[in-house]
Amino acid sequence: MTQRSPLAPAAFPALPAIAGVTARAARARYKNWDRCDLTYVELAEGTTVAGVTTQSRCPSPEVEWCRDAIPLGSARALVVNAGNANAFTGHRGRAAVEAIAAKVANHLDCKPSDIFISSTGVIGVPLPVDKAEAGLEAAFTAVPCSWEDAATTIGTTDTYAKGAHAAAMIGGTRVELVGIIKGSGMIAPDMATMLGYIFTDAAIDARLLQQMLSAANRQSFSCITVDSDTSTSDTVLAFATGQAGNAPLATMDDAGADAFAAALGDLCRQLAHLVVRDGEGASKFIEIVVEGAETDASAHRIALSIANSPLVKTAIAGEDANWGRVVMAVGKAGEPADRDKLSIRFGATQVASGGLALEGYDEAPVAAHLKGQDIEIGVDLGLGNGRATVWTCDLTHGYISINADYRS
Amino acid sequence: MTQRSPLAPAAFPALPAIAGVTARAARARYKNWDRCDLTYVELAEGTTVAGVTTQSRCPSPEVEWCRDAIPLGSARALVVNAGNANAFTGHRGRAAVEAIAAKVANHLDCKPSDIFISSTGVIGVPLPVDKAEAGLEAAFTAVPCSWEDAATTIGTTDTYAKGAHAAAMIGGTRVELVGIIKGSGMIAPDMATMLGYIFTDAAIDARLLQQMLSAANRQSFSCITVDSDTSTSDTVLAFATGQAGNAPLATMDDAGADAFAAALGDLCRQLAHLVVRDGEGASKFIEIVVEGAETDASAHRIALSIANSPLVKTAIAGEDANWGRVVMAVGKAGEPADRDKLSIRFGATQVASGGLALEGYDEAPVAAHLKGQDIEIGVDLGLGNGRATVWTCDLTHGYISINADYRS
Numbered sequence: 001m002t003q004r005s006p007l008a009p010a011a012f013p014a015l016p017a018i019a020g021v022t023a024r025a026a027r028a029r030y031k032n033w034d035r036c037d038l039t040y041v042e043l044a045e046g047t048t049v050a051g052v053t054t055q056s057r058c059p060s061p062e063v064e065w066c067r068d069a070i071p072l073g074s075a076r077a078l079v080v081n082a083g084n085a086n087a088f089t090g091h092r093g094r095a096a097v098e099a100i101a102a103k104v105a106n107h108l109d110c111k112p113s114d115i116f117i118s119s120t121g122v123i124g125v126p127l128p129v130d131k132a133e134a135g136l137e138a139a140f141t142a143v144p145c146s147w148e149d150a151a152t153t154i155g156t157t158d159t160y161a162k163g164a165h166a167a168a169m170i171g172g173t174r175v176e177l178v179g180i181i182k183g184s185g186m187i188a189p190d191m192a193t194m195l196g197y198i199f200t201d202a203a204i205d206a207r208l209l210q211q212m213l214s215a216a217n218r219q220s221f222s223c224i225t226v227d228s229d230t231s232t233s234d235t236v237l238a239f240a241t242g243q244a245g246n247a248p249l250a251t252m253d254d255a256g257a258d259a260f261a262a263a264l265g266d267l268c269r270q271l272a273h274l275v276v277r278d279g280e281g282a283s284k285f286i287e288i289v290v291e292g293a294e295t296d297a298s299a300h301r302i303a304l305s306i307a308n309s310p311l312v313k314t315a316i317a318g319e320d321a322n323w324g325r326v327v328m329a330v331g332k333a334g335e336p337a338d339r340d341k342l343s344i345r346f347g348a349t350q351v352a353s354g355g356l357a358l359e360g361y362d363e364a365p366v367a368a369h370l371k372g373q374d375i376e377i378g379v380d381l382g383l384g385n386g387r388a389t390v391w392t393c394d395l396t397h398g399y400i401s402i403n404a405d406y407r408s
Numbered sequence: 409m410t411q412r413s414p415l416a417p418a419a420f421p422a423l424p425a426i427a428g429v430t431a432r433a434a435r436a437r438y439k440n441w442d443r444c445d446l447t448y449v450e451l452a453e454g455t456t457v458a459g460v461t462t463q464s465r466c467p468s469p470e471v472e473w474c475r476d477a478i479p480l481g482s483a484r485a486l487v488v489n490a491g492n493a494n495a496f497t498g499h500r501g502r503a504a505v506e507a508i509a510a511k512v513a514n515h516l517d518c519k520p521s522d523i524f525i526s527s528t529g530v531i532g533v534p535l536p537v538d539k540a541e542a543g544l545e546a547a548f549t550a551v552p553c554s555w556e557d558a559a560t561t562i563g564t565t566d567t568y569a570k571g572a573h574a575a576a577m578i579g580g581t582r583v584e585l586v587g588i589i590k591g592s593g594m595i596a597p598d599m600a601t602m603l604g605y606i607f608t609d610a611a612i613d614a615r616l617l618q619q620m621l622s623a624a625n626r627q628s629f630s631c632i633t634v635d636s637d638t639s640t641s642d643t644v645l646a647f648a649t650g651q652a653g654n655a656p657l658a659t660m661d662d663a664g665a666d667a668f669a670a671a672l673g674d675l676c677r678q679l680a681h682l683v684v685r686d687g688e689g690a691s692k693f694i695e696i697v698v699e700g701a702e703t704d705a706s707a708h709r710i711a712l713s714i715a716n717s718p719l720v721k722t723a724i725a726g727e728d729a730n731w732g733r734v735v736m737a738v739g740k741a742g743e744p745a746d747r748d749k750l751s752i753r754f755g756a757t758q759v760a761s762g763g764l765a766l767e768g769y770d771e772a773p774v775a776a777h778l779k780g781q782d783i784e785i786g787v788d789l790g791l792g793n794g795r796a797t798v799w800t801c802d803l804t805h806g807y808i809s810i811n812a813d814y815r816s
Contacts, residue, residue, distance in 0.1 A: 058739030058747040088735050090748060090764045123732030124765035232739055310718070310803075314811035324531030327496050331466030331640055339466040340498060356498040357532035395718075396812065400805050403722035 007277035007285050007373060007393070008160040015147040015165050015178045018199045020044030020241025023150040024142040028135025030083030030121060030128070036153040038132070040139035041078040041197070042108070044241045049075035049116065050210035052217045054234035060087035061094040062117050063233055065101070069113045073206030075239050076114040077104050078197060080154045081132065082182075083121040085193060087232040092126035099129045103136055118235050120156055120182065120193040151180040154195055157402075158182050159278055164270035168202075168263035170256030173246035175202035177263055181236075181271040184226070184278040194221070196236040196271050202260060203242035204249040211252070212261045213238045213268075220268035223300070223390040225307050226279040238264070276391045281398025284316050286375045286391065293386030298335045300388035305333035306377065313395035316377075319370040321363070323351045326377060341382030346370060354382075413592075415685035415693050415781060415801070416568040423555040423573050423586045426607045428452030428649025431558040432550040436543025438491030438529060438536070444561040446540070448547035449486040449605070450516070452649045457483035457524065458618035460625045462642035468495035469502040470525050471641055473509070477521045481614030483647050484522040485512050486605060488562045489540065490590075491529040493601060495640040500534035507537045511544055526643050528564055528590065528601040559588040562603055565810075566590050567686055572678035576610075576671035578664030581654035583610035585671055589644075589679040592634070592686040602629070604644040604679050610668060611650035612657040619660070620669045621646045621676075628676035631708070631798040633715050634687040646672070684799045689806025692724050694783045694799065701794030706743045708796035713741035714785065721803035724785075727778040729771070731759045738787060749790030754778060762790075 021043060025036035051070040053063045069075075079100055086093045101112035108114075119127055145153075151161035166177045183194030198213075213236070221236055242248065249257050277285055288306050293299035306312055309329040315322035323344045330337050340355030347369030351361055369375065375394075429451060433444035459478040461471045477483075487508055494501045509520035516522075527535055553561075559569035574585045591602030606621075621644070629644055650656065657665050685693055696714050701707035714720055717737040723730035731752045738745050748763030755777030759769055777783065783802075 054739075055742070056736070056739035057742070057745040058735050058750065085732075088732065088747065088750075088760065088763065088765065090762070123735065124760065232736055310807070311811060314808055317808070318812035320812075324493075324496065327466050327531065328464070328640055331462075331464030334463070334465070337465040339496065342466065342496075352496065352532065354498070355496060357496065394812075395808065397805055397808050399718070400722055400725070400803065400808055403719060404726035404728075404802075404804065 003159060005159045005278045005282060007282055012148045012151070012161050012163055013165060015163050016176050018176055018178050018241065019201045019243035020047060021199045022144050024139045025145045025149050025153040026135045026139035026142055028081065028131045030081060030131060037082040038135035038139055039080040039150050039153045040136065041150070043075050043077060043239055044243060045076070046242050047075045048073055048204060048206035048209055048240045048242070049237060050206060050213040051235065051237040052213060052221070054231055056232050058232055060085055060119065060233045061097045062086060062119050063235060065097050066116055066235055066237065069116060072113050074114055075116055076108050076110040078116045078237065078239070079104060079136070080195060081119040081127060082154055082156050084119055084125055084127050085121045085123050085233050086119040086127040087123045089124065089126040096127040096129050096132060100132050100136065103133055107140055116237055118195050118233065120195055120233055123232070147178060147180060154180065155182040157184050159184065162271065162274040162278070164267055164274065166263040166267040168256065168259040170202060170246035170249065170260060173244055175200055175244040175246055175260065177267050179267050179271045181274060183275040184280050193231040193233040194275055198238040198267060200240045201244035202240050202249065203244065203246050204240045204260065208249055208251060208257070209238055209240055212264050215261070216265040216268040219265060220272040224272045224276050225304060225390065225392050226276065273391060276393050279393035280402045281396040282393030283396055284373055284375050284394040286316055286377065286393060287389060288377045288392065289389050290379045290381070291387045292381040292383055294336045294384045295386040296388055299386040300390070302330055302333045302335050302379070303388045303390040305329045306379070307390045307392035310395055313392065316370070316375055317394035317396045321346050321351060321366045321370060326379060330379060336383060337381055338383065343380040343382065345378040347376050411567060413567045413686045413690060415690055420556045420559070420569050420571055421573060423571050424584050426584055426586050426649065427609045427651035428455060429607045430552050432547045433553045433557050433561040434543045434547035434550055436489065436539045438489060438539060445490040446543035446547055447488040447558050447561045448544065449558070451483050451485060451647055452651060453484070454650050455483045456481055456612060456614035456617055456648045456650070457645060458614060458621040459643065459645040460621060460629070462639055464640050466640055468493055468527065468641045469497070469505045470494060470527050471643060473505050473525055474643055474645065477524060480521050482522055483524055484516050484518040486524045486645065486647070487512060487544070488603060489527040489535060490562055490564050492527055492533055492535050493529045493531050493641050494527040494535040495531045497532065497534040504535040504537050504540060508540050508544065511541055515548055524645055526603050526641065528603055528641055531640070555586060555588060562588065563590045565592050567592065570679065570682040570686070572675055572682065574671040574675040576664065576667040578610060578654035578657065578668060581652055583608055583652040583654055583668065585675050587675050587679045589682060591683040592688050601639040601641040602683055604629070606646040606675060608648045609652035610648050610657065611652065611654050612648045612668065616657055616659060616665070617646055617648055620672050623669070624673040624676040627673060628680040632680045632684050633712060633798065633800050634684065681799060684801050687801035688810045689804040690801030691804055692781055692783050692802040694724055694785065694801060695797060696785045696800065697797050698787045698789070699795045700789040700791055702744045702792045703794040704796055707794040708798070710738055710741045710743050710787070711796045711798040713737045714787070715798045715800035718803055721800065724778070724783055725802035725804045729754050729759055729774045729778060734785060734787065744791060745789055746791060751788040751790065753786040755784055
């Protein structure tokens with residue numbers, strides 16, 4: 001790992017074990033490196049699964065595999081390969097995925113569709129089946145590893161291992177949720193896909209888990225952007241082992257379902273923020289809050305237009321309260337907006353309101369806010385009740401260095 | 409002007425005078441600088457006009473003024489202010505535009521709607537009417553200036569003056585077209601709006617001119633992107649004085665209409681390329697050709713997705729034949745695409761085809777191509793006959809320096 005992001009948390013958090021989940025790491029040597037690069041997570045019988053994947057029209061065969069397996073609702077293992085994305089590799093890439101699933105299914109005596117697989121790394125090189133199989137053999141007999149080891153092993157260009165924790169009460173039973181995630185740019189340099197995995201000991205029906213994960217995703221992973229680019233491999237999976245002994249959740253009306261959904265949402269938001277905080281070259285974490293839009297969906301598109309604007313992102317990097325660039329980004333979003341009703345703030349300070357720059361606003365708190373690491377841009381469109389929040393990072397020389405001063 | 413773009417032409421071209429067009433430049437001193445910053449162009453009676461403006465939902469009052477005046481079809485003068493965009497300035501900004509139009513209309517004894525106005529520069533500061541009026545007084549009596557002087561005077565962060573020329577035969581009469589344009593980023597740093605003006609001595613009905621300009625715009629200004637950001641003030645206007653003496657063009661069926669439309673298209677493409685070649689921090693001019701899409705519109709959206717991808721743009725800056733990033737950008741466009749039918753080339757060399765990296769392709773010509781200043785990326789989707797071409801530049805440390813290492 002290269003120099004730790006200045007926005008990284010102080011340390012990897014203390015995460016509890018999840019009953020029914022055992023992680024192991026091994027060296028498949030997908031690249032010429034001496035580090036663990038294959039993560040193998042065994043899941044107890046009866047584990048349910050849900051997932052969300054990239055919107056890319058050109059996904060990796062791993063994503064296609066997961067898209068097919070998720071609706072079946074059951075899982076027994078997860079395999080994550082780091083160093084080779086296996087994307088754009090045709091039938092050979094697909095064959096590698098099938099070989100991994102078959103080998104693990106044979107080991108666990110389960111269906112291949114119970115095996116979930118992700119790969120991240122270089123594009124266009126078929127995943128070498130021999131290395132994967134040797135790596136799996138080593139993993140099957142390895143001692144279990146810590147969450148931090150697993151989070152490190154799934155990483156590629158990440159500058160720090162990312163994990164988070166949440167808990168909820170279902171009836172009188174406490175359930176734990178642990179998540180690990182990797183990702184820094186979108187696929188840059190060729191290998192910074194976002195892959196996230198959530199493990200819980202709660203007993204929950206797969207369809208309900210999917211409903212909750214999809215909702216949480218809309219408020220977390222779908223609300224972050226580093227550079228507007230979308231990986232061919234982005235995947236988030238949630239596994240529920242049911243070992244906590246709670247009364248199984250089957251519908252949102254069940255006691256504790258709200259609490260579990262809230263904990264899942266909290267965990268997803270924590271994980272999403274950890275990815276943005278490792279954005280390539282990032283020096284500022286930016287929260288963009290859009291209010292007063294015609295609809296929530298409209299607010300979301302306007303917020304992403306601001307978050308993806310190179311001019312806004314470079315202004316924040318330069319600690320410049322350049323609200324004109326925010327106006328520009330609102331205008332280009334193509335959503336309903338009325339210039340003369342628009343208000344903009346940096347932190348808590350209004351800088352423009354009702355279509356006019358606020359003359360003589362106090363620049364001192366704005367300058368102080370922009371010198372910090374956590375920046376908030378607020379936009380009120382003054383049209384309706386639609387609102388959305390998204391998170392991004394600034395655009396710096398570091399991003400260019402990582403992505404241009406590099407050869408594939 | 410700062411250091412000339414490495415992609416700039418060797419010199420400003422020799423451009424002919426256009427009968428019925430007289431340009432003058434003056435010092436309005438919109439900023440604390442000693443340069444001409446007000447361009448005043450007088451147009452002969454009978455001049456017709458057409459125009460296209462930004463798609464921004466938050467346009468400047470100048471854009472709103474032009475949008476209202478263009479359909480009326482007649483023009484007597486153009487005023488361009490550099491140094492203050494007058495955008496996001498509420499009723500005071502609108503009043504400044506009305507004051508300029510009234511003053512020039514009074515001078516020329518014409519309707520205010522015959523006066524076309526653009527402003528470019530800092531956002532949020534109402535254009536000072538007193539400076540505009542004093543500048544106009546000076547311009548009314550100034551000696552006429554050259555095309556190069558006019559092109560320089562409308563510029564802000566441009567690193568070179570931009571002009572181009574085309575000609576066409578209408579019946580037996582030769583008509584001339586001259587264009588000047590300014591723009592380098594979109595509005596960065598606060599003042600790099602694209603403003604383009606085309607002048608011709610052809611006699612042509614305003615509605616036909618609008619039809620031709622809209623068509624030319626779709627193949628030129630709508631096909632360029634520097635950083636995906638959209639100015640609040642982008643405007644292209646075409647003025648036809650009718651002094652060449654050709655049989656007036658009124659429909660596309662008239663003799664010479666095709667030739668004129670072709671010349672206008674050629675001129676617009678030249679002008680659009682000049683803007684990309686002054687893209688902030690640009691070191692490479694990139695042509696992206698998408699073929700085999702389901703429709704032309706789909707091809708256009710895919711081409712823009714590639715052109716706006718920071719990862720593709722940084723790869724080209726790094727002279728890296730990183731076709732995986734091109735696949736990513738195709739996939740994220742949200743348009744019909746089949747990974748296994750996709751082919752990609754850099755210059756004339758195929759690097760990936762039918763969903764697979766081409767093993768052992770000759771890297772030497774690809775490396776040589778990427779070392780040049782003019783880069784071509786070709787994508788064949790293998791689905792249909794839709795095609796589109798767009799132009800952009802690479803993303804370099806220079807872009808960050810210009811936009812982040814700057815205070816508004």
